[in-house]
Amino acid sequence: MPQGDYIELHRKRYGYRPDHFERKRKKEARLVHKRSEIAQKALGIKGKMFAKKRYAEKALMKKTLAMHEESSTRHKVDDDVHEGAVPTYLLDRDNTTRAKTLSNSIKQKRKERAGRWEVPLPKVRPVAEDEMFKVLRTGKRKTKQWKRMITKATFVGPGFTRKPPKYERFIRPSGLRFTKAHVTHPELKCTFNLEIIGVKKNPNGQMYTSLGVLTKGTIIEVNVSELGLVTPNGKVVWGKYAQVTNNPENDGCVNAVLLV
């Protein structure tokens, strides 16, 4: 049976086929044509994937080519005109520039109007009530329609107990409850899986805040003790705010960005 490095041994003893190198060279030369044939003929999802791969390769190739081509040559230098430099026949005139100057007060007022927080997602799409709630018919004849089931992701605290089923108006299904969020630190650019402490504010309304609904743009408070942040006083920071950046009900997870 072939054992050890039998391929190399065979090569050492008997050498290559007489036409081995020729065939290899020709096969490699033919690869180019074959690739182009595939690129032209592939249809459907295969074609798309191939085109994407090929595009990435081409971009890379172009970059390396450009890199190889750049050489230290001398170009003619255009003298930059300085700001405010003026030709001789205009030397005696005063140049006035117009600019919009905003007074400080106006800036302050604008900020107040915008809200206290500067958040990454200032505006979000409003969520309609029929999108948020699903009507559940109850009762013996299924005629009562006062119960609602929330169709979006929610957060309920660890000590949450349901109201007695007969009286609860809003049902938060357990399959849609999330406890953890993927929080990105905007400066460090890395993501952590942190526990949610609570929902601070939902932009769609105060009712949703109290229900604990997590939609895009919701401000949540997360437990950052594993980041090891410390206040200048020396106290350990263990809770920070973050804003939800995706639609959790579509993605199955809560992605948020930390508000520093």
Place this chain on the structure above:
Amino acid sequence: MVQYNFKKMTVVPCGKDFIDIILSRTQRQTPTVVHKGYAINRLRQFYMRKVKYTQTNFHEKLSTIIDEFPRLDDIHPFYGDLLHVLYNKDHYKLALGQINTARNLVSKIAKDYVKLLKYGDSLYRCKSLKVAALGRMCTVIKRIGPSLAYLEQIRQHMARLPSIDPNTRTILICGYPNVGKSSFINKITRADVDVQPYAFTTKSLFVGHTDYKYLRYQVIDTPGILDRPFEDRNIIEMCSITALAHLRAAVLFFLDISGSCGYSIAQQAALFHSIKSLFMNKPLIIVCNKTDLQPLEGISEEDMKLVTEMKAEAMKTVIGQGGEATNDDGVLLTMSTLTEEGVISVKNAACERLLNQRVELKMKSKKINDCLNRFHVAMPKPRDQKERPPCIPHAVLEAKAKQAAEKKKRTTEKDLENENGGAGVYSASLKKNYILANDEWKEDIMPEILDGHNVFDFVDPDILNRLEELDREEGYTQAEETDDFEMDGMELTPEEQKALAEIRQKKSLLIQQHRIKKSTAESRPTVPRKFDKDREFTSKRMGRQLSALGIDPAMAINRARSRSVSRRGRKRERSLDKGDTDGAGVVDMDVDTPKKKLHVMSRPHSRSRSRPPTDVVPGEGFKDSSQKSKALDKARKSVKNRNKNARRGEADRVIPNLKPKHLFSGKRSNGKTQRR
């Protein structure tokens, strides 16, 4: 019994390919069409199926990988150790552990997302959930990419390991590098191990098989071991140490007494003493190799002492097995792989020692008693002290001896060839055994072609007999003729005899001709005289025959010529039947009729056969030559054979429509073109 064949492991795909395979399989094997207006349950089910299918496939493929790679603790310790030496047990276990966690993660992801999909209330939401699920699963696999690559490399290396059965009869060869271990194994088995003058040519274990006493033995060639402390040993040496440590085998310790390997006997003895602990309970044989360069007796005193020390050690193992203390032949052996002396005896000694040891062990074990109780070898008791050797009759012995001698006596052609210079020089004479009437004809050259004919077509072995027969026939006819020369009792004069002979000859000729004609008349239709194409019946011939009879042929010839076909058209001529007055010369004829363009017959008889075929001859019915030529053409063409070969003819020419418009129009550029 587990077969240690690692060639059957499936290929471990790399991370990217793995993902591609699974995702494309999902796309192909699950239904692909879904619309917004379907019932929500149907939409949910559609996407849940995809998620579950992908998870199942991942699970299956990862499970095969985990199951096929051997668990180092479950296999024979030899292989466990060997794999540890080669691949590092920790890394190996880590990699497999990562695959396992990936498998569990993928299952968890699928479970979570299937739960979430139950709350999907729109196509978009279900679709995004499915995309998220598949994406997360693929990320998990992408993360274990390096582990997959590592496992693939291990698998490739494992497939090339020799399949050694750790439980069967094994002979292990060890020693310093370059002492001749690989040459030895090449000699006794069919393993083709590379033999080179540099050290560490053999970098891993090699296995070969050999037979002894109808049993198969494994022979394992190890890489050379250097004399170093245990911790400093590299991977290659550790392979041989592992083999020594775990396999129950007969050990052949090779010693190079000529020193041509580059290490002295002292160094080799030092190595021996440092690894002698590994030789516990194994039949050990010390083999002195390369005796063609340096015989064992010729080494120096100190070296001899070292060798005897080693021999003493080896003897201990013999004693330990309960063998005879005095049998020291099987402990120290000499051989030379170059001249092949002693090789077989070394192999036999090793196999014998191993076999004895194994048999002993088996006899000592408890299991053997179950077998021993079940069979009994019966030896017949001798009746008396008389010796009864086998009895062969004298005649048979003689016959056998004679046969043997005869076999040698006859010189074969092959022997002759070898004597006279070999295959290219000597060419055997194929004619020397010919059977001919006269032996001198053997070397004659036989002609093959004569006058354009094959001689062999005319060769007839009975030709002499036939000749005799013919002669006999002729003799009869002659006898008849001589008898018939006496007509009615009268004797004829010689002139008369001559005339009679002539007449008879002519008659016989005629009869022969007639017979020939008659014989061919059945197969061929006879052509009547007026159509003779061979031009036998010419007027010249008639003239000759008449003159032979003694008659002047001139008039007859003229008459014949006047009746010839070529003169049929001459209407205005005076017929020449009545007289022979104007044989030659033609009475003036009206030759200038403008309508009938008759050919001027100035010399009828000499031109009777030289008219061109397009000539219109009076009596044929044509208006003029051109009409005749047209008629001839038509006649010629009508006789053309029909082409019955079913091949395309001129009438079958078709002009195809290579670019039908309906196949080349439309918005689609690619794709099937049977319809647009």
